[in-house]
Amino acid sequence: MSRYLPITIASLSTLLIASDALAGAFAVREQSAWFQGLSFAGNATVSKSLSSMYWNPATMTGHDGIQVETSQTVVFPRATIDLDTATIDAVPTPVTGVPYSSGDIGVDAWVPAGYGTWKVDERLTLGVSSNAPYGFETKPQIEWAGQVYARSSRVLSVNITPMAAYELTEKFSVGVGWQLQYLQVRLKSATGVPPIAANSPTAELRGEDYNLGFGATVGALFKPWEGTQLGIGYRSPIEHNLKGRLVVGGNAPTPIRANIIMPETVTVSFQQELNERWRGMGTFEWTHWSRFGTFPVFNLQDQVVSELPFQYNDGYFISLGTEYDFTENFTGRFGLAYEWSPIDEANRTPRLPDANRFWISAGLSYFYEDWLEVDIGYSHLFPESESININPDHPFYEGITIQGPVNDTNVDIVSLGARLKF
Template structure:
């Protein structure tokens, strides 16, 4: 059992200490793998030489021999500006004045680490652990701008540690399962008013975290009907969090608060087909049940509702196709395309998360230095579709001020690198 210590440490410490947050589809972070980053996550629930597929499908651990660990370091570089055409204080019928109508760049660069470890106990049984940040978001408009009552800054931070086991039932069929232990923290800031009503508006901050952790499950199966073909399916369950924190308005005394939120489940279905000894085709379909992310009341200690978080998201989807080619025994290249349907549209989009449907374009490379050491590199450029902010009396987050305008200059670059060791 002492041989398992290196991979357990490698798989958990970096994420717990350094997890950051990033702008992503809604605020789920798919960027958990350098290998699959290079293919826009095509085939991510099938088995490769990377351990990272265990995040989506724990049964893929049966493909790895001995004791192995993998650390993934990803950098997410988002950009986007909200340029309002209209900002009106509806009760007075007058425009917001004295502040810029542009948010400035709301994107915040982020560092996202992940870790994985596996141990092949015998020919049938494999054990493993992963450490990830499955949810994250940080956006930060300028402090003073016409949309400040809807967003001054937003931050979601999470850490998820999942011990897993996988069993090879037959030579062609494997199953796996794991227990998710998840911590989450939420911090939302906004202004209490806008000029000319309030020349210098204080900030209201809502902050909460789940000190007791949320629990969930992950299960998966891998089927190889014949040599060179893989079919994989993975499921990550909902995780409920009981947040406790405080609401602070300006210099007033903090109000203790609590709220229950449920993070969505995800289903991933993938294939991998060997075209010849050097060339493979891969694909994935992913569904995330974001429509369960509706309206969450926030209570004080007396049980009274002090505010609500009316997200009202739609379900999210991703479809990806990719390929990889072995140039030599030591170098493999890959390429991928994807289209992602965001759970956010104009009916529920806010300056906190001006998300939209997007195209993915990715490329990657692996270098196998020795049997015990290899490296992965992945790059993605994301092209969001044109989108608008349109908060009016019919919008779930409406706060008495109508704001309308396009989200401009939006794009996201993602750089990822991984190190994999066999002990």
């Protein structure tokens, strides 16, 4: 069996890219069927799953031989924006002739991830992962009172990360990796303020980073005594030089460019064996979304032709979970989490009406002999009730004040994973 097989399988597993955001703003946390069932508690410590290497590359030292893993997740989001008011401020007059409801803006998404590790010797382990760390897609109905703020939105990403981990002592391991990331952005909205009406032309901004963005990931794993693990991982910021075009109505496309920086993330986890069958774990995560401000969009003459406003806050996530080995072949797990979104009423838009949310998760693993393991995980997310309130003080303001609640919001996530050992 070729030692390059893990790299090949892990790279090919990300053929489609995540299209909905489930980790605050448009980060995607759904990188593991195993940890999905734990609400991602303990995800920076060693388990039988390879996927912890995404958050902490040092955990690769806990896996022997050659192993590959794939995780395939399907996300079912739902949300409707029901505006109470929509006013054209230049006139001023209420918006008429179009619905005040967005309809369901959620778009079902498939999130693939792949991992491979090779234990070179007793201390050194090499590996590679392929993931979609950022992504979202929302689609209100084409004609609605908030159409100047969103007709459709899509962000796609692919991240390939070769890694190495080294066991310095029996109690302490370190790991490092090099991220190569592709990013694509597609944003559509209606033009014309005032007036707003059915059949308004569409403005579309497209951009992607053909040259890839580069970053690092580092981590450490500490086992102070038998049965206890402490892990910390860091994924660095990544700058993207987007190039594309801006098309307004039937006009000729305008070539554009924009530089944006994706945020860094720090993940801290613990895992504690309670007895031979029962384990407890937890995770705290911080994402530096506050670096995500307003990014100017330039034409080829270096003139600002548009802006990408965000003005996010930092994001935080905390989770607790437990695992229990029912038999040698079956392990069950359960997790709870709470997430503080970087989006609040001061920066919330119809493109991504994110909010703080509770998580509840459960999962099961089946171990078939020594060479095949299968995981399934499920989560239900309960977003808190929030509203859209875009007015002249809002960073996304485009001449129309809109106000109203985001209703019927909930998310179901189903994840299936498998590992092969050679």
